[in-house]
Amino acid sequence: MKWPGGHSSCFCLRVDIDTVSDAKACSQLLPLLKENGVRATFFVATGPDDSGRNVFNAVKRYGMNSYTIRYGFDGLRGLLLPRLDVEEQLHVWRDIIDQGHEIALHGYWHRRWARDAHRWTEAETREAVEEGMRRFKRSFSFEPRGFAAPSFRTNEKLERILGEIGFIYSSNTRVEGHFDFQKGARISVLEIPVTCRNVEELLLDGFSEDQASEKVCRKLDAVKMEKGLLCYYIHPYFELCQCRKAFRRIMLCARELGAWTPTMGEVADWLRNGECAEDTPDL
Numbered sequence: 001m002k003w004p005g006g007h008s009s010c011f012c013l014r015v016d017i018d019t020v021s022d023a024k025a026c027s028q029l030l031p032l033l034k035e036n037g038v039r040a041t042f043f044v045a046t047g048p049d050d051s052g053r054n055v056f057n058a059v060k061r062y063g064m065n066s067y068t069i070r071y072g073f074d075g076l077r078g079l080l081l082p083r084l085d086v087e088e089q090l091h092v093w094r095d096i097i098d099q100g101h102e103i104a105l106h107g108y109w110h111r112r113w114a115r116d117a118h119r120w121t122e123a124e125t126r127e128a129v130e131e132g133m134r135r136f137k138r139s140f141s142f143e144p145r146g147f148a149a150p151s152f153r154t155n156e157k158l159e160r161i162l163g164e165i166g167f168i169y170s171s172n173t174r175v176e177g178h179f180d181f182q183k184g185a186r187i188s189v190l191e192i193p194v195t196c197r198n199v200e201e202l203l204l205d206g207f208s209e210d211q212a213s214e215k216v217c218r219k220l221d222a223v224k225m226e227k228g229l230l231c232y233y234i235h236p237y238f239e240l241c242q243c244r245k246a247f248r249r250i251m252l253c254a255r256e257l258g259a260w261t262p263t264m265g266e267v268a269d270w271l272r273n274g275e276c277a278e279d280t281p282d283l
Contacts, residue, residue: 001227004270007260009224012267013040014148014171014194014233018110020049020077023089025236030095032240036251041264042096043106043148043171046135048083050111086110087139102263104146108132114151122157129161145265148172152194163188169268171231190268195231199246200238213246217253224257229267 003010013033017023026042033040077083090096096103107113108131117125129147136144147162149172162170167189174194196219202212216232223230232250239247254261262270 001229003227003260005260007258008227009220009257009259010229010267011038011220011223011254011257011259011261012192012229012231012264013038013261014231014264015040015042016106016148016233016235017042017044017086017090018049018106018150018235019045019051019237020084020086020089021237022235023086023091025240026090026096027092028240029236030092030099030101032244032248032251033101034099036248036255038251038254038261039100039102039263041102041104041146042090043104043146044087044090044136045106045108045110045150046087046132046139047085047109049077049086049089050083052077052081053111085135087135090139093140100263102146102265103140103144104148104264105132105136105144106148107150108135110150113149114153117149117153117158118155120155120157122161125155125157126161129158129165133165146170146268147189159187159189159191168272169264171233171264190271192229192231192264192267194233195229198232198234199243199250200235203243209243209246212243213249216246216250220250220253220257220259224259230259231264 001010015026015029017026023044090103093103107117108128113128117128120128133143143166145168147167147170149158149170152172152174154172158172159170169190169192171192171194173191176195179193179195196216199209199212199216202215203209207215220230234247
């Protein structure tokens, strides 16, 4: 794959703002990104944070300690704490834009989307996307170019609806092996999947923080050898409160490897314009 500016690879940082705690943590995230010269795309869920409504299922699956580490006290919203609309808690959104990052849409009502979207009708899917768009424009005064489905939960109608509404790219899936970006560039909404497991997931699998960050850095190194793209996603509250050391190491690794670190919208434009080489390596 050919990347601009002579860069040997591309590192996309996808920042998922699922909850109020994630939105609040962005003020601490921005200095770390600036320190390492990394630009990111912030996918903001719109609508209520009522994650506390899922607390019993989540605790049963992951344990109370893991749930508390991921969500903090805001993980009780909708149960013991009042619901708040996530997009209205992103008070640093102007700073995000001013520092060269991108804000995109992460659906509407994250908990409900993650639970139900796979069985929605076309009308229900369109209604959810359009409500997310309406709230996004009300809060940020512009239309998003990108869309990421909450919890990677999609259905067969979503891609077409996103294209009809006018989205340029999506990040609705995740892959571990080969992904044909050139083929993706020829469809109405270019798909940029997540291509690497994050530290949060690796910690849940029993890896230490050092082991988890080492695995991600090795993936980055492999992508450099292949001249490929690595799309890595985080939840800022968790990264900053629980594994800041690992996050710093990954950002430093991307910088030292000389990766291009654009927003996902910039990657979509680059791929759309046909600048990449004909051969597309495994990720």
